[in-house]
Amino acid sequence: MTSPLVIKLGGRVLQSASNLERLLTTVQQLALLRPLVLVHGGGDQVESLLLQLGHTSLKVDGQRITPAVQMPIVAGVLAGDVNSQLVALAQQHQLNAVGLTLAAGHSIACDVDASRGAVGIPKPNDATLLQLLLDKNFLPILSSIGASDSGERLNVNADLAAAAVAQLLHADLILLTDVPGILDKNGDLIETILADQADVLIADGTVRDGMLVKLNAAVQAARASRRSIAVAGWQDAKALTRLARGEAAGTRIRL
Numbered sequence: 001m002t003s004p005l006v007i008k009l010g011g012r013v014l015q016s017a018s019n020l021e022r023l024l025t026t027v028q029q030l031a032l033l034r035p036l037v038l039v040h041g042g043g044d045q046v047e048s049l050l051l052q053l054g055h056t057s058l059k060v061d062g063q064r065i066t067p068a069v070q071m072p073i074v075a076g077v078l079a080g081d082v083n084s085q086l087v088a089l090a091q092q093h094q095l096n097a098v099g100l101t102l103a104a105g106h107s108i109a110c111d112v113d114a115s116r117g118a119v120g121i122p123k124p125n126d127a128t129l130l131q132l133l134l135d136k137n138f139l140p141i142l143s144s145i146g147a148s149d150s151g152e153r154l155n156v157n158a159d160l161a162a163a164a165v166a167q168l169l170h171a172d173l174i175l176l177t178d179v180p181g182i183l184d185k186n187g188d189l190i191e192t193i194l195a196d197q198a199d200v201l202i203a204d205g206t207v208r209d210g211m212l213v214k215l216n217a218a219v220q221a222a223r224a225s226r227r228s229i230a231v232a233g234w235q236d237a238k239a240l241t242r243l244a245r246g247e248a249a250g251t252r253i254r255l
């Protein structure tokens, strides 16, 4: 079977109905060509509900500090609201979508990142369920909610989650975000980053916040799979199609 493609969607794309519609139309076309898995975030949606319910929330180096008491809200938004919305829209696009968390079938195991609270560090664990679904032509849509060995639900950054899923399935990985790719200090697109150069871009402050996690996730996936990883924008309707054809778009992170 052709190797699968994992596509990660940041939560922000769900806030634009027209962009989401275009994206799902492209996903529908790609699904005819190769097995696909979607992994999604929803950081903006988590933040907005936490604030509405009177919590404060802080991200450090692009990752949310998540007190365990906030997990019902975080899981409610990511595994509940955002996941079910994506599944419904994907099914409307004739995709045979199945909504899952990272913990489904023990697909992704998580260590607890205690310095951040109920935050998980994901690692590939068991590909049986996802492989079964792909073999039967289903489209798995995974939220970034995981579980620890001791049965605690964990908030996992969705870029790290997508990298772990790509490693699990020996898949290609495209991280779609709200900018055209990784930008340099002048705001121009960097077309290629060698994995060994990533630390310099982070240390000199060129790459920060959410993009810092994305770049680290891409480097980790590139090293583990010996494949190059793409970071590209969902605002550019053609980027995903070009990437799926093996053409250039956004930033490519390679060894």
Ligand SMILES: Nc1ncnc2c1ncn2[C@@H]1O[C@H](COP(=O)(O)OP(=O)(O)O)[C@@H](O)[C@H]1O
Pocket: 009, 010, 011, 012, 041, 043, 062, 159, 176, 177, 178, 179, 181, 182, 183, 184, 206, 207, 208, 209, 210, 211, 212, 214
């Ligand atoms: N060098 C950089 N190039 C592009 N974006 C950057 C860079 N450094 C920081 N960022 C920020 O990272 C954001 C993307 O990360 P994030 O907000 O986590 O998106 P997503 O929800 O898609 O994962 C951009 O919108 C931008 O504000």
Ligand SMILES: CC(=O)N[C@@H](CCC(=O)OP(=O)(O)O)C(=O)O
Pocket: 009, 010, 011, 012, 040, 041, 042, 043, 044, 046, 062, 063, 064, 074, 119, 120, 144, 155, 156, 157, 158, 159, 210
């Ligand atoms: C630990 C951690 O940072 N979890 C993320 C999970 C969602 C996410 O990553 O969403 P985006 O892809 O839309 O940014 C969060 O709480 O925001």
